Amino acid sequence: MNKQRKIFTVPFLVVLVILLAMPVAAFGKSNTEAAPTNKGTVGWDIYRQLDRLHELKSGVETKQFSSYDRNGGNNDGFEGTYSCLRQDEEGCVIAESEGAGEVESIWFTRDGGDVTRTGNIKIVLDGKTVVDASLQAVVNGELGAPFLFPLVANGDQTSGGVYIKIPMPYKESMKVVTTNNPYFYHVTYRAFSDAVGVKTFDPTDKAEDVIELLKKSGTQDPKPEQEKAKKVAKDFQLAPGEKVTLANLNNPGSISELRMQIPQIIGPTPGKRVIDDGRAFTGYSEFTAAVNPENEAVRITRRLDKVIGNQKANLLVDGVNAGVWGPLPAGQGWLDQTIEIPAELTAGKENITIKNKFVSSDVDFNEFSYFIESKVNGEWVQTDVMDLGPNSLDDEAAHNYQIVDQKWQGVRDYQYPPTGDSELIAASDDVLQNARLRITFDGELMVDSPVGEFFGSAFGEYNVKSLFFSMDTNPEGWYTSWWPMPYKKSAKVELYNGSEQEITAGKAEVTFAKSGQWAKALGSNPTSAYFRTTSHKGEVTGGQDWTFLNTIGKGTIVGVSHSMEGKDFTRNYLEGDERVYVDEANLPQIHGTGTEDFYESGWYFNRGTFTNPLNGNTAHEVNAFGTEFDSTGAYRLLIGDSVSFNTSARFGIEVGWENNVPAHYGSTTYWYGIK
Numbered sequence: 001m002n003k004q005r006k007i008f009t010v011p012f013l014v015v016l017v018i019l020l021a022m023p024v025a026a027f028g029k030s031n032t033e034a035a036p037t038n039k040g041t042v043g044w045d046i047y048r049q050l051d052r053l054h055e056l057k058s059g060v061e062t063k064q065f066s067s068y069d070r071n072g073g074n075n076d077g078f079e080g081t082y083s084c085l086r087q088d089e090e091g092c093v094i095a096e097s098e099g100a101g102e103v104e105s106i107w108f109t110r111d112g113g114d115v116t117r118t119g120n121i122k123i124v125l126d127g128k129t130v131v132d133a134s135l136q137a138v139v140n141g142e143l144g145a146p147f148l149f150p151l152v153a154n155g156d157q158t159s160g161g162v163y164i165k166i167p168m169p170y171k172e173s174m175k176v177v178t179t180n181n182p183y184f185y186h187v188t189y190r191a192f193s194d195a196v197g198v199k200t201f202d203p204t205d206k207a208e209d210v211i212e213l214l215k216k217s218g219t220q221d222p223k224p225e226q227e228k229a230k231k232v233a234k235d236f237q238l239a240p241g242e243k244v245t246l247a248n249l250n251n252p253g254s255i256s257e258l259r260m261q262i263p264q265i266i267g268p269t270p271g272k273r274v275i276d277d278g279r280a281f282t283g284y285s286e287f288t289a290a291v292n293p294e295n296e297a298v299r300i301t302r303r304l305d306k307v308i309g310n311q312k313a314n315l316l317v318d319g320v321n322a323g324v325w326g327p328l329p330a331g332q333g334w335l336d337q338t339i340e341i342p343a344e345l346t347a348g349k350e351n352i353t354i355k356n357k358f359v360s361s362d363v364d365f366n367e368f369s370y371f372i373e374s375k376v377n378g379e380w381v382q383t384d385v386m387d388l389g390p391n392s393l394d395d396e397a398a399h400n401y402q403i404v405d406q407k408w409q410g411v412r413d414y415q416y417p418p419t420g421d422s423e424l425i426a427a428s429d430d431v432l433q434n435a436r437l438r439i440t441f442d443g444e445l446m447v448d449s450p451v452g453e454f455f456g457s458a459f460g461e462y463n464v465k466s467l468f469f470s471m472d473t474n475p476e477g478w479y480t481s482w483w484p485m486p487y488k489k490s491a492k493v494e495l496y497n498g499s500e501q502e503i504t505a506g507k508a509e510v511t512f513a514k515s516g517q518w519a520k521a522l523g524s525n526p527t528s529a530y531f532r533t534t535s536h537k538g539e540v541t542g543g544q545d546w547t548f549l550n551t552i553g554k555g556t557i558v559g560v561s562h563s564m565e566g567k568d569f570t571r572n573y574l575e576g577d578e579r580v581y582v583d584e585a586n587l588p589q590i591h592g593t594g595t596e597d598f599y600e601s602g603w604y605f606n607r608g609t610f611t612n613p614l615n616g617n618t619a620h621e622v623n624a625f626g627t628e629f630d631s632t633g634a635y636r637l638l639i640g641d642s643v644s645f646n647t648s649a650r651f652g653i654e655v656g657w658e659n660n661v662p663a664h665y666g667s668t669t670y671w672y673g674i675k
């Protein structure tokens with residue numbers, strides 16, 4: 001070895017040793033080091049920091065386990081075929097995942113919304129059992145905070161389904177097990193690419209502030225207050241085809257509240273909700289009822305469950321044919337049907353024997369209560385009420401009730417149809433469905449939606465109290481939105497009257513705050529996204545999902561308001577599954593079990609309409625108020641279970657189990673995006 005070679009070699013080895021000993025940070029990131037991720041808010045911060053909803057996320061995937069039919073049919077839980085991932089010593093495993101993440105939404109239904117027979121639900125996070133209790137007790141709120149409404153709900157509170165909406169983070173693993181096969185279910189969760197900033201869910205943290213916040217949904221802004229917020233107010237009148245600017249904002253800023261008042265709009269009065277027990281037969285039933293001897297006629301009203309269509313029976317009074325309970329098309333909910341008995345069959349009598357004799361039906365003839373009225377001096381006076389069913393045995397005995405060929409007995413929890421002035425309501429519906437709210441951010445129109453659907457109810461002015469929008473049905477009530485809406489230069493809010501009605505008087509208020517942060521956050525390397533809506537309506541196409549959103553870019557889906565009008569009385573359009581594909585995936589990350597299941601209810605919303613912070617069935621109209629057959633309005637907010645995408649998103653829902661039920665749909669999807 002010559003001298004020159006030796007001189008060169010020694011320093012090189014020394015330098016190499018020094019370089020290998022130095023930390024990677026001295027040179028910047030290594031090629032194998034993962035880029036930092038932004039999960040957005042995690043755990044209870046999801047609700048405590050709702051002003052961060054617009055943030056672009058990375059390293060986050062929203063996924064779902066559910067009982068959907070893997071063969072593409074409608075066995076989404078009826079037989080429980082696909083409800084267990086596997087069975088182990090603890091029971092039916094319905095969800096499990098390795099790595100960091102967060103359970104966001106757990107929903108079940110069976111037995112009309114009674115989940116008692118599912119047994120216990122056990123949730124294990126990072127090897128620690130955080131819940132192990134009767135599922136029915138959990139959704140009833142019996143565990144106490146944080147497992148209280150509206151973070152949990154039972155079949156009465158969410159119309160036929162049950163849910164748990166508590167965000168439960170985990171660092172390494174999660175597993176959800178039920179004692180017995182739950183039949184219909186979904187578990188929606190987020191998977192994180194790392195565990196940085198993740199703390200395992202603590203069930204002893206009562207999060208009472210979050211519970212109180214959610215209980216106030218629809219009455220106040222749920223976000224932290226903006227500093228130096230200002231308000232722009234505008235009174236307006238608007239002829240058909242005209243538009244008005246409600247606010248024209250310049251400089252970087254963010255809209256925190258938008259509200260509107262149109263006093264001339266009125267809505268139907270929601271029907272009364274009644275829990276009643278009853279029976280059904282294919283033979284006959286008979287009972288005695290008291291009447292006024294001085295009656296000029298008698299009127300008999302029967303409460304029936306109209307889910308069973310075409311019920312027909314002959315009515316006999318003291319053995320004489322007195323009328324026919326005429327067949328009615330199938331629907332849902334309670335209906336009262338009345339037959340008037342002429343005086344020649346009832347005058348001078350204190351009691352009459354009523355017999356209902358089965359003629360025909362899709363299934364059987366049901367009865368829950370009878371109301372007997374006598375006409376005296378031209379006025380109808382109630383003279384008797386007969387309640388029947390397994391919980392009304394004393395009343396049955398008092399009326400000498402008999403039934404032959406009984407086919408069913410049980411309890412139903414339903415709602416009567418809404419009522420109101422059809423002409424005035426039709427004019428109001430025209431405004432709600434055809435006047436459009438338009439918002440332009442930084443020169444681009446990003447919100448263009450029907451007023452009613454934007455605020456949660458397209459079919460009429462119905463009560464809505466969601467976390468991010470509300471509809472107050474009082475005469476001087478407001479329609480309000482609290483979505484955070486940042487912009488880097490300007491925002492313009494407009495109202496276009498596409499209806500045939502003149503808007504004679506209206507008010508609008510837009511609350512905003514200027515802040516230079518949005519110029520950067522929405523700039524060339526954005527960390528936030530613009531608030532957007534995608535709205536459309538029309539006839540569904542056989543064989544194709546109804547599309548809520550189909551977009552290219554980066555963003556987050558945060559909710560949908562949906563109006564559905566069927567072409568018959570069956571409500572079969574509610575059998576369709578939702579499916580969400582992101583980033584050009586061939587398989588959906590979310591595949592649900594049915595339309596009312598997506599809205600986290602059950603059995604075609606069998607307890608009637610309702611409005612909760614994160615889900616609601618705002619309207620159900622049958623052959624009324626412009627609906628020829630059957631219409632349903634619903635909404636679902638995706639907050640903890642928001643769906644992030646990096647390059648594209650395709651979000652749709654089947655129409656019926658074979659995706660071919662004729663219907664007219666409308667939808668407004670709420671999302672944040674950068675294109």
